[in-house]
Amino acid sequence: MKLRIVHQTVYRYDLPVRNLVQSLRLTPSVFEGQRTHDWVIDVSGGIRGPGFRDGAGDWIEGWTVRGPTEEVVVATSGRVETRDTAGVLRGHRELIHPLAYLRDTVATRADAALRDLAAGVTDASDPLGLAHRLSAAVSEAIAYRPGRTEFHTTAAEALAQGEGVCQDHAHALIAVARLRDLPARYVSGYLHSTAGGEAHEAAHAWAEIHVQGLGWVGFDPANRCCPDERYVRLGSGLDALDAAPIRGIAAGQGIETLDVAVNVEEVERFQTQSQSQTQS
Template sequence: MKLEVTHQTVYRYDHPIRNIVQSLRLTPSVFEGQKTHDWKIDVSDGIKGPGFRDGAGDWIEGWTIRGPATEVVIAISGKVETRDTAGVLRGYREVINPLAYLRDTAATTPDEALREAAGSVTEHRDALDLSHQLSAQVADRIAYMPGVTETATTAADALKLGQGVCQDHAHVLITLARLRGLPARYVSGYLHSTADGQSHDAAHAWAEIHVEGLGWVGFDAANRCCPDERYVRLGSGLDASDAAPIRGVAAGQGAEELDVAVRVEEVEKFQSQSQSQT
């Protein structure tokens, strides 16, 4: 599938900000399931710093904005050629040991209800089957409902509420997998459409579970599937905060307002030099 992505994030401040330093994890991953073409990242009035590939295999760019600034616009555009790898992250280069992803964070610390949910799967053929069943558990227990949770909502909170968005599904699945001894991590990216064909107008998130013999396998409990050609993978981390596509520090005082617009469209064909970072 050939996908064209446009993603704009606008930060507005009610008082001018003196200086802003940002770390952007907004370049698609390099693996067998996707190839990137014409990918561009632009930060209004920004100075681009050096880029590097971190231990998790993600490409990170540093940007600095020297104020005073009352608005910062981060604009991403490009094309990605994708193919279905049945959720398996093949040909991906990273150096972090998967066992590092057994560590809990504030967002994924288990409570008794999460422990009960993890232990409710008593019969499974192997680790892959267990992972699928845990993902199904999450889908059954948490209804997709925008607006009822927030950025700080934890896995325990989401399970208790029984509602949430893709971030909540991913956090709960990560917690259940870790409780069963399976390394798991949070993945940020884009989704062209949901399983029923409806367009998806926001950045997306899912979980990856490390399965012995296969490596990292993606599970999108929110859509009851594994990532396929409709998905564009950006980066990963222990939880949503750790995997955030945009992280930064602003010097100054004042309230911040955020607007995000994402569009992912299928295109018939495109020709360009593919992008690769080393």
């Protein structure tokens, strides 16, 4: 599938901020399931700093904005060609050992209800089957309903409410997978459409579970599927905060507001086959 992505994040401040430093994880991953044809990142008034590939295989860029300023726009656009790998993350180079992803965070820490959910999955004959069953259990336990949770909502809180969004599904799946001794991590990215074909004009998130002998396998409980050619992978982490596409700090007393617009559209073909600008 050939996808064109436009992603814009606008930060506004009621009082000018003096300086802003950001760490951006906004470059598509390098693996067999996707190829980046061109990709541009721009920060209004920003100075691009050094970039590096971290131990998880994600490309990180540093940016600095010298104020005073009341608005900063982070704009990303590009074209990515994807193919279905049945959710398996093949050809992705990383250094962190999978067992590091058994570590809990505040967002994924299990309570009694999450432990009961994890223990209730008993009809799996192998680790891959267990991962699929855990994902299905999370899908059943948490209904997809936007606007009912917030960024800092934990997996335990989302399960108690019985509703949430893709972030909550991912956190809950990570929690129950780790309870069953399966390394699991949070993945940020984009989704072209839902399984039913409805447009999905937002950034998306899912989980990856490490299966012995197979490697990292993606699971999207919010859509009851494994990532396929509709998905574009950006990066990963222990939870949503750790895997955030944009992290930063501003010097000043202004109150920050945030607007995000994402558009992912399929194109029949790329007019030019430009060389990938993804860092290797």
